[in-house]
Amino acid sequence: MPCLPGQRSMSQVLIATRGLGVRYGAVNALEKVDFEIEPGEIVTVVGPNGSGKSSLVRALLGVVRPAAGQVIRRPGLRVGYVPQKLAVDERMPLTVKRFLSLPERRGASEIAQMLMRVGVAGLERRQLTALSGGQFQRVLLARALLADPHLLILDEATQGLDQPGTAAFYELIEQVRRETGAAILMVSHDLHVVMSASDRVICLNGHVCCQGQPHVVTAAPEYRALFGLGTHGTMALYQHRHDHAHDRCNHERRDEPAKEPADAG
Amino acid sequence: MLDDFLVRAALAGLAVALAAGPLGAFVVWRRMAYFGEATAHAAILGVALALGFEISVFAGTLATALVMALAVTQLSGRGMAMDTALGVLAHAALAFGLVAVSFLHGVRVDLSAYLFGDILAVGRDELAVIWLGALAVVGLVLWRWNALLTATVSEELAKASGLDPARERLVLTVALALVVAVALQVVGALLIVALLIVPAAAARPLARSPEGMALVTVAIGALSALGGLWGSLEFDTPAGPSIVVAASMLFAASLALPRRA
Numbered sequence: 001m002p003c004l005p006g007q008r009s010m011s012q013v014l015i016a017t018r019g020l021g022v023r024y025g026a027v028n029a030l031e032k033v034d035f036e037i038e039p040g041e042i043v044t045v046v047g048p049n050g051s052g053k054s055s056l057v058r059a060l061l062g063v064v065r066p067a068a069g070q071v072i073r074r075p076g077l078r079v080g081y082v083p084q085k086l087a088v089d090e091r092m093p094l095t096v097k098r099f100l101s102l103p104e105r106r107g108a109s110e111i112a113q114m115l116m117r118v119g120v121a122g123l124e125r126r127q128l129t130a131l132s133g134g135q136f137q138r139v140l141l142a143r144a145l146l147a148d149p150h151l152l153i154l155d156e157a158t159q160g161l162d163q164p165g166t167a168a169f170y171e172l173i174e175q176v177r178r179e180t181g182a183a184i185l186m187v188s189h190d191l192h193v194v195m196s197a198s199d200r201v202i203c204l205n206g207h208v209c210c211q212g213q214p215h216v217v218t219a220a221p222e223y224r225a226l227f228g229l230g231t232h233g234t235m236a237l238y239q240h241r242h243d244h245a246h247d248r249c250n251h252e253r254r255d256e257p258a259k260e261p262a263d264a265g
Numbered sequence: 266m267l268d269d270f271l272v273r274a275a276l277a278g279l280a281v282a283l284a285a286g287p288l289g290a291f292v293v294w295r296r297m298a299y300f301g302e303a304t305a306h307a308a309i310l311g312v313a314l315a316l317g318f319e320i321s322v323f324a325g326t327l328a329t330a331l332v333m334a335l336a337v338t339q340l341s342g343r344g345m346a347m348d349t350a351l352g353v354l355a356h357a358a359l360a361f362g363l364v365a366v367s368f369l370h371g372v373r374v375d376l377s378a379y380l381f382g383d384i385l386a387v388g389r390d391e392l393a394v395i396w397l398g399a400l401a402v403v404g405l406v407l408w409r410w411n412a413l414l415t416a417t418v419s420e421e422l423a424k425a426s427g428l429d430p431a432r433e434r435l436v437l438t439v440a441l442a443l444v445v446a447v448a449l450q451v452v453g454a455l456l457i458v459a460l461l462i463v464p465a466a467a468a469r470p471l472a473r474s475p476e477g478m479a480l481v482t483v484a485i486g487a488l489s490a491l492g493g494l495w496g497s498l499e500f501d502t503p504a505g506p507s508i509v510v511a512a513s514m515l516f517a518a519s520l521a522l523p524r525r526a
Contacts (some may be wrong), residue, residue: 061424081425088418092294093472103415103426147426
């Protein structure tokens with residue numbers, strides 16, 4: 001597999017896919033995806049709309065059944081999931097406290113501590129529908145963390161947050177990794193903020209275009225073909241050492257000449 | 266006490282209110298009204314089959330309601346355009362049932378009893394069956410309560426928590442079929458769904474939690490059953506529709522309440 005940082009021992013891996021394919025009717029959302037994540041790793045999946053990012057998450061969670069290949073979970077794996085958005089029906093009355101006790105009952109002090117930890121202390125009695133976007137994301141994170149997860153999956157978790165809110169949210173995620181040792185899988189298009197915090201970036205477009213450390217991926221022609229010149233200078237935030245590590249990505253699009261962005265270092 | 270037809274009717278109404286309360290809340294939260302209609306209308310076909318094969322009407326309606334509910338659940342799993350599919354199934358089931366009943370020669374069938382209920386004719390045995398069915402529904406929903414709530418809030422979150430949303434859907438499907446069989450004699454096939462959604466909708470402004478909403482729904486359902494029975498005697502109106510009228514009036518009154526935050 002291109003750009004895979006060596007073969008790992010399967011015992012370390014929390015969750016992996018082998019040749020994963022996801023199909024909705026006649027539409028192929030994902031093809032031949034090999035993916036794995038180890039304890040303590042922060043992995044970011046980037047890709048344009050419709051690239052199969054959410055399909056990968058749904059397959060990992062087991063919400064969609066793979067059309068091909070398989071998803072392998074370590075036995076006893078606990079997953080915390082923070083969805084992109086959660087449309088809580090107006091007709092269901094639900095307080096923050098009750099939501100955090102779904103499906104397992106949590107004690108009042110446990111809930112209070114977790115809300116404080118994610119920065120929204122004292123919201124227990126508030127209805128979910130009365131929360132701001134930022135508060136809601138933090139409550140979702142609180143619920144995911146209450147499960148004491150080995151793996152935390154965040155699907156576009158900062159959608160609807162402003163820039164300081166997003167930065168604070170990612171700071172919190174890094175802190176969670178430091179404190180709990182949980183692996184973190186993020187799906188995002190907030191490229192510049194997310195990627196700097198990642199150990200590994202996977203660039204997805206129906207299949208794995210390329211993957212590796214952030215600076216390797218941003219220099220890869222496959223990545224530039226996807227996100228290319230439309231990023232208006234955000235690429236300049238990265239160190240662009242052209243070490244050509246991406247040459248190991250022997251990929252069908254490799255023979256396309258990579259255009260050098262004018263703003264690239 | 267059970268000798269009095271009015272006491273039996275009141276107890277039957279209370280049993281249905283008890284079962285329909287928590288389930289009705291889920292029907293409202295998950296937008297399953299049409300799903301309920303299809304299941305309830307299938308009961309008429311069940312009546313025809315039960316009379317034709319000379320088995321108990323309760324067993325016949327329970328079986329057809331269950332088959333219909335499972336079929337609809339299957340369809341929804343395949344991502345059909347649900348609104349249209351359910352509309353077709355709901356009315357096809359009713360029409361097939363009505364036609365099937367007309368084939369029953371020799372049996373004089375009072376169809377309106379099955380369409381609109383016949384609560385004043387509930388006997389001791391039927392009352393026992395209604396209560397057993399109602400308690401089974403309540404037990405089933407309480408047993409799966411937290412899992413059902415989680416799956417209703419989000420199937421993805423439920424899955425991540427190690428639950429199986431498909432199993433929770435099945436629990437609701439079975440509970441719905443049971444409620445249809447239980448409520449058929451009380452309000453009739455055409456108005457069962459009204460008893461599921463109207464009290465639940467009326468309860469919403471009064472509740473701060475899912476549990477609260479389910480309890481208030483039961484209370485409003487019970488009030489509707491007793492109020493409807495009283496109205497039916499007072500004004501000499503049909504009992505089943507009178508119960509739904511009472512529930513609808515309570516719903517209208519609830520609209521005046523401010524929603525609790």
